Structure formats: structure tokens, C-alpha cells
Amino acid sequence: xxxxxxxxxxxxxxxxxxxxxxxxxxxxxxxxxxxxxxxxxxxxxxxxxxxxxxxxxxxxxxxxxxxxxxxxxxxxxxxxxxxxxxxxxxxxxxxxxxxxxxxxxxxxxxxxxxxxxxxxxxxxxxxxxxxxxxxxxxxxxxxxxxxxxxxxxxxxxxxxxxxxxxxxxxxxxxxxxxxxxxxxxxxxxxxxxxxxxxxxxxxxxxxxxxxxxxxxxxxxxxxxxxxxxxxxxxxxxxxxxxxxxxxxxxxxxxxxxxxxxxxxxxxxxxxxxxxxxxxxxxxxxxxxxxxxxxxxxxxxxxxxxxxxxxxxxxxxxxxxxxxxxxxxxxxxxxxxxxxxxxxxxxxxxxxxxxxxxxxxxxxxxxxxxxxxxxxxxxxxxxxxxxxxxxxxxxxxxxxxxxxxxxxxxxxxxxxxxxxxxxxxxxxxxxxxxxxxxxxxxxxxxxxxxxxxxxxxxxxxxxxxxxxxxxxxxxxxxxxxxxxxxxxxxxxxxxxxxxxxxxxxxxxxxxxxxxxxxxxxxxxxxxxxxxxxxxxxxxxxxxxxxxxxxxxxxxxxxxxxxxxxxxxxxxxxxxxxxxxxxxxxxxxxxxxxxxxxxxxxxxxxxxxxxxxxxxxxxxxxxxxxxxxxxxxxxxxxxxxxxxxxxxxxxxxxxxxxxxxxxxxxxxxxxxxxxxxxxxxxxxxxxxxxxxxxxxxxxxxxxxxxxxxxxxxxxxxxxxxxxxxxxxxxxxxxxxxxxxxxxxxxxxxxxxxxxxxxxxxxxxxxxxxxxxxxxxxxxxxxxxxxxxxxxxxxxxxxxxxxxxxxxxxxxxxxxxxxxxxxxxxxxxxxxxxxxxxxxxxxxxxxxxxxxxxxxxxxxxxxxxxxx
Numbered sequence: 021x022x023x024x025x026x027x028x029x030x031x032x033x034x035x036x037x038x039x040x041x042x043x044x045x046x047x048x049x050x051x052x053x054x055x056x057x058x059x060x061x062x063x064x065x066x067x068x069x070x071x072x073x074x075x076x077x078x079x080x081x082x083x084x085x086x087x088x089x090x091x092x093x094x095x096x097x098x099x100x101x102x103x104x105x106x107x108x109x110x111x112x113x114x115x116x117x118x119x120x121x122x123x124x125x126x127x128x129x130x131x132x133x134x135x136x137x138x139x140x141x142x143x144x145x146x147x148x149x150x151x152x153x154x155x156x157x158x159x160x161x162x163x164x165x166x167x168x169x170x171x172x173x174x175x176x177x178x179x180x181x182x183x184x185x186x187x188x189x190x191x192x193x194x195x196x197x198x199x200x201x202x203x204x205x206x207x208x209x210x211x212x213x214x215x216x217x218x219x220x221x222x223x224x225x226x227x228x229x230x231x232x233x234x235x236x237x238x239x240x241x242x243x244x245x246x247x248x249x250x251x252x253x254x255x256x257x258x259x260x261x262x263x264x265x266x267x268x269x270x271x272x273x274x275x276x277x278x279x280x281x282x283x284x285x286x287x288x289x290x291x292x293x294x295x296x297x298x299x300x301x302x303x304x305x306x307x308x309x310x311x312x313x314x315x316x317x318x319x320x321x322x323x324x325x326x327x328x329x330x331x332x333x334x335x336x337x338x339x340x341x342x343x344x345x346x347x348x349x350x351x352x353x354x355x356x357x358x359x360x361x362x363x364x365x366x367x368x369x370x371x372x373x374x375x376x377x378x379x380x381x382x383x384x385x386x387x388x389x390x391x392x393x394x395x396x397x398x399x400x401x402x403x404x405x406x407x408x409x410x411x412x413x414x415x416x417x418x419x420x421x422x423x424x425x426x427x428x429x430x431x432x433x434x435x436x437x438x439x440x441x442x443x444x445x446x447x448x449x450x451x452x453x454x455x456x457x458x459x460x461x462x463x464x465x466x467x468x469x470x471x472x473x474x475x476x477x478x479x480x481x482x483x484x485x486x487x488x489x490x491x492x493x494x495x496x497x498x499x500x501x502x503x504x505x506x507x508x509x510x511x512x513x514x515x516x517x518x519x520x521x522x523x524x525x526x527x528x529x530x531x532x533x534x535x536x537x538x539x540x541x542x543x544x545x546x547x548x549x550x551x552x553x554x555x556x557x558x559x560x561x562x563x564x565x566x567x568x569x570x571x572x573x574x575x576x577x578x579x580x581x582x583x584x585x586x587x588x589x590x591x592x593x594x595x596x597x598x599x600x601x602x603x604x605x606x607x608x609x610x611x612x613x614x615x616x617x618x619x620x621x622x623x624x625x626x627x628x629x630x631x632x633x634x635x636x637x638x639x640x641x642x643x644x645x646x647x648x649x650x651x652x653x654x655x656x657x658x659x660x661x662x663x664x665x666x667x668x669x670x671x672x673x674x675x676x677x678x679x680x681x682x683x684x685x686x687x688x689x690x691x692x693x694x695x696x697x698x699x700x701x702x703x704x705x706x707x708x709x710x711x712x713x714x715x716x717x718x719x720x721x722x723x724x725x726x727x728x729x730x731x732x733x734x735x736x737x738x739x740x741x742x743x744x745x746x747x748x749x750x751x752x753x754x755x756x757x758x759x760x761x762x763x764x765x766x767x768x769x770x771x772x773x774x775x776x777x778x779x780x781x782x783x784x785x786x787x788x789x790x791x792x793x794x795x796x797x798x799x800x801x802x803x804x805x806x807x808x809x810x811x812x813x814x815x816x817x818x819x820x821x822x823x824x825x826x827x828x829x830x831x832x833x834x835x836x837x838x839x840x841x842x843x844x845x846x847x848x849x850x851x852x853x854x855x856x857x858x859x860x861x862x863x864x865x866x867x868x869x870x871x872x873x874x875x876x877x878x879x880x881x882x883x884x885x
Contacts, residue, residue, distance in 0.1 A: 058663070065090055066652060069568060069584060070085065075142075076135055077139045078552050079114055079139060080135075081111070081114060082110075083110045086103070089849055117581075122144070122159060126150075132145075133156070139161075140193070144156070144157055146166070169255075191281055192281060195256065195259070197267065197275065198257070199275075200253045200254075200255055202251055217841075238763055251270060254269075270288045273288065274342065276342045279344055282322055282323050286318045314358060317337050329376060341394065346397060354369070368383045405448070406427045428440040428441060441475050466479055484525060509529065510529060510554055511529075512527040513526045522642065537571070545558060561650075565584055565585040567583045568582040591651070594619055596648075597616050598642060599616065599703070600699075601695050612640075612692065614671060615648065617648075617649040617663050617671070619667065629668070629706075630712065634715045635715055635717075635718060657739065670700065673696075683776075686725035686728050686797075710867065712863075713726060714737035719741070720740055720742070735803060735862070737806045738820075740813055740815050741815065745768075746789045749772060749782050795822055798827060804866045806859075810839045810840075811841070837855065839851050
């Protein structure tokens, strides 16, 4: 009996050890029930709230629920697993509070487009897992009936990049205009990765059978780039009569309908932009190449149905800048001269619809930059706005007579730019169009600009300082700027500080008072808005789950109307905390802000092992990061998983001052990461002998780059990274390799010459590429490294193979986890479970399970001979 009892005790002890592994021991935290900690299974069953669209009259809301990864059913790539294949759509009648799920036979995923003007019909995107087909059609709200829109073979749905660009417009309640993809093509967001695999199988079978040649040829030199030379259509369709007409042939992107719904501007993809004869293909700072499609603009008169007018034969459009005048008589936009200086020659243009005139405005004096400037209409005048983005752009601003900064100008074709509202003492930081006027934020105050010379302060609440319009629901897309709330009875949403604390507020324009939306700033996001029946819809998060929270003018208080993730109420998670640190040796002794995610049982005064989660160019402020460390983040390397294992998860700011010479990214990234770690050690938070580092994608590159500079880390995990810039430079991505557009993309070449500002090719500056490639300094790496990579990643798996080989040959500890069929990350639930088994095993091997808790223990161990 005694022996049996001892065996039972041993078995229970073993089970406890297997359940916990390093989770409690690493942090010195008390052991708790495993089900209360965030786990892989919790990650896989996490649901999310998607987009929301309010009907024009504000009565109905179309709400999207994103099903969990366990339910998604398609794991070929990020778009399928995390978005396209897992959406449910619900319609809520705000008046009656009724909630109805949209059910369409054969549909596995449904998401919303736009409402008809009368709010009785809704464009739907319908995806079927069985045959990977996408249908787009109209949902009749009263009849609860779905009618597919005609298209051959696939419609150009709202799923191409950027995800949020409008791909269809309602002309009236019965007529819709939408683009159709070229025959034989399907949306890349769904089919790109599967197309790679299918191409390998089909072409290989031809070779194996020996009856048919299986090959293609790539020639240097420019050619048209229309997805293998295929052309699509722009279709106008009458829902009631089923009458369909083709407005134009081409490849179409944005659609811009005039306010009177009688005219349409359409952005099209023209031929590729090429340099002059004998000149090499060039790259510009900012990550753009001359070797890409020209963005052209077509004008359609929808009433008279005249042939379209091409406005920009020699211009390359800034796609997010097109804006109709309030009276629908003119269109303003920004464009660059194709034959001139591609980036520096950005101009403001106005197209007069009645006279069919295209006139460039005089704006050279204000040094317009396509990335920092925006055009707006103020009545019938065009103004150019350039917000202050960074200290580097200060020189681009002009000043008023009283010395106050002015960054808003009226432009015209016959006179120099004119400063607008220069007597406002502070620079304007944000603008929002309101029919024939503009709302502006300056110095934390809200102003209304009625004309070029007439402006007034809207409110006088000194306890609230506005920091911006709440535009999360706009997805940061300038082309959607016209969606800002319109009407004097609207509830205007802002982000602000109240008594020094960051908050979401909304302005009741009748009462002229701000009201605070309760809850932490980072856990509230505006999703939809209506001005006619004033409402604001937020996505909110708390311990009880994720919610769509409604505020109406009638109730004037938040109400949860739709919730998910109630299952996580008993899960204990880590908390985010900010801290500041200085980077030694920086020219300005720059102070940066980092964030840490603490373990659930975090105890101040104890030292914890640290997992530094690095990504270059990511810069944090005092606002808590949205997705970083969030329990709602379903990406497989969620920081909460490490926090549950007893780690402090560090998210350092890593601004890439790539103008620094000589360019040495590994050194810069290591200096900033080390400065953050040193600060945590000084504060008594981090155990200096228990440091780990990891990163995904560019974070994988950062991880290995830092390891070439320091040996302070006990272990490292690198996922989907680039480690040899020289070999990546000319490598085609997997998604392009089997197409004729592969050499035109020059993904990596653009990345390094332009975005990273190498400003030279490998044959022009080989030392620059070598100096910034971790592979060439593999002999300096002493930290054990685990690589994770998918074999169909657009970042070639060969990058991990090269780096692993370099460590393998030197007999340094390295492990290579290869996932077959996975792309840029791990998406299959089975693979996610497996990768965490491997991560746990790796951490046990390389970090150990020693319990180090207090600063005294750390110092004591250092004194031990």
C-alpha cells in the first residue's frame, strides 16, 4: 500500500511538473491552476470583433464577428486564417434591439460592404471554404435574401491590399458600380499561396509525363504589368432590372463618387513607370520604386454615360488624395510627374468637371510631399494641409506674421499660396471636413473654419485637451477622410487628455460639452458612426470579454450590444506598463519609451527573466499599444503566452535612424535594445543573467543582428526573418516567383535601397550589405538560436537555411523548426500547438528553471566564485 501511495505521489508530482514546466519556477511566482493562465488553447478559441458599418439613417448596424482559429477552417495564409475565412455577420436594429445573424446557404464566411443610400440593402462578401470561391452580392434587409452580382469569373472584392479601400459604390438605391477582375484571375488575398502549390504540382506533372514542356522565360526590359497582361472591367448593374453594362476596361482600384451621385472618379492601374532610355531602374527614399504601375484617373459622367475621360496620362496619382468639392463641380488631388522627379515633383491639381479642364495649382513654395500632405476643400477653395510629423519636417513649415506656425494654405493656379488661419496661435495638427467647412484641432482646442478668413473656437472646456479625431474606424486611410461625421447634431469623437490622463471623449454639439468614454485608452476603438441618427459604436475590452459598445444621443451612455470571449473571465493575464530610457551615444541622447508585459503574478521588487520582443522601426509613446501584448491578438507569438510562463515581455522602441552614416543597423538596434534592458535591470525588474530575445519577420532580422553585437542573451527565437541581405536582394518572393511580374516587383531591392536607405545596390556598395547582414558575422554569435520558418513564406526559407547552416557548421547550439505549407507565420491550429511544445522545450533547455526572484539573490550569485 505504501509503495502504491508513493507511486501515486510521484505520478502526481510528474504531472504537475509537466503542466507547469518553467511557468512558476522562472518567475518565482506561486503555483496556480493551469486553466487560469493564458494558454495555447485559449489563444486558439479567442474570437474577435471585426468591422462595423452603420446604415445611412443610423437605424441598423452590420457587425462582424471573427471566429476563432479553431473555427476558421482555412490556414493557407494570414488573410484566410485571420480574416477572410472566419467572419460572421450580424444585423442589429437599434430601434428594436433585435439581433439577426446573416445566413447564406453554402457560405462559411460573410462580411459587409456598404449600405444602399436608403439603408435597406447591404453589399456582402461571401466566401465558401469548399471550393475557395468568393461571391459578392446584395442582401435585402426586409426579404433576408442574397442576390449575387454578375461577374466573370470573380469580382474584385474588398480584400485586396489595402483591405479597406472601397471597391464598389452605390449610385442610387437600385444601381451599383463595381470592378471585375480579369478573366482567369482570382483575388490574391485568397489564392496566392494555394496558387504557388498548385503551380508546382501541375508543372511538375507535365515534366514527369514527358509529353509537354514545362517552362517560362523572363526577359529584362520594361513591359506592361496588368497581372500577366489581363484586363478587367468596370461594371454598372441595375438590381431591379438585372441590366448590366460595362463602363470601361482596365484594372481598377479606388472608386470616388461625387456628393450628388452623378459623377465618378476611378483610380486605374496603368502601364509600369519606367525611366528614360539607357537609365537604370531607380529607387526613392521612402520605399518606392519607379518600376511600378502608374496610378491613372478616369472620369465618368454617370447621367449622360459618355466615354470616360483620362485625366492623368503623364501623371502618377497619389491614390489617397482624391477629393470631390462639396458642390460636385470639381475634383482636387495630388499627383507626380511620371517623366520628372518622381517623388520631389508632387503637385496639386484640380479637374473642372463642366469645362473638362485639368489645372495644376501653384504650390511649389510650400514644398508639398506626397507622404505628409493632404488636400481639402474649404467651400470652393482648395487648401493644402501638412501636419507636423516629426522634428525633421520643421523646416517645411511657414510662419504667420505674428510668428505663429501656419501649416495650412490655400492654393490656386494664378497666385502664390495663401496662409489660412495664421492667427491661430498654435499649429493645426488635425483636420476633418464638414461639408462646406473644416474642423481643426490646434493647441488641443477645436476650431471651426467657415472660410479662408472666418474661424471660431467651438468649445471652451479647459479640462480637455484634444490630441486628435478618433479615426480608428477610418483605418488611417486618407481616402476615407470624407467619412468624418457631418452635421450639427453629430456626436464628434476625439482622443484627448482630461486632467492629464489620456481618454476617449465625444462632443455633444448641442450642449457643447465633452463626455468621456469610460475605460482605458488602448482598450477602446471607434468602429462606426452616424450623424443623421447620432451614434458612436466602439470596440471595448475588459476582463469579461470584447464588446461592441453603443452610445446614442438619446441614451448618452455606453451600452454593450454584442460580446465575445466571455470564456476568458477567469483567465489571469499580464499587465502592460511603460518606462523611459536613454540611448547612450545618441547625438541628442534620445529618450525613448518602451513597454513591458508583466506576468500575471507580478510582484514589484522581484527580478524576472525577460523576453525582449524586437521589431525595427516600431516606436511607442505613452499611449498603451493596441495589439502588442493584447489577449485578443491571435498571432501565434502572442506575448501573453510568455507572460504566462513567468517572463517579463519587453517591447522596446527601435526607431531606425537610417540616415546615420555609416549605416550600421545591427549596432543601432543593439544599442537601443541594450539601453532598454539596462533600464529594467537598474529598476530591479529584470534579472541580468536571464535575458532572452525574439522577433518575427523584420524582428527575426533584428534578433540575429543584435546577437552579432552582444552575448548577454541566454537564448533567442527568430521567426520568418531575413539574415543575408546580399542573397535576399534579388530573390523573387514565393508569391511572385511563378508569374511574369516577378522581376518587376523587386521587393527586397526596394526594401534595402529605399526603405532602409542603403542608397546603393550590392555591386555599388558590397560592404554596406555585408555589414548589415547577420550571416557574415555568424562567428560572433554565442547565443543559442531557434529558427521558425514556413516553406511557402514570401520571405524565402533559404534565409533561415543559410543562417542555420552557418551556426551548425560552427557546432553552435541552433534548432530549425520547419513548417510545411505555412507562410509568413504559423496559422494551422495543429502547427501552433506544436510550435509551443517546441518553444517550451527550447526554453527549458536554454533558460533552465532556476528560481531567481530578488535583487539580493542576483548580487549574491555574482559574488559566488
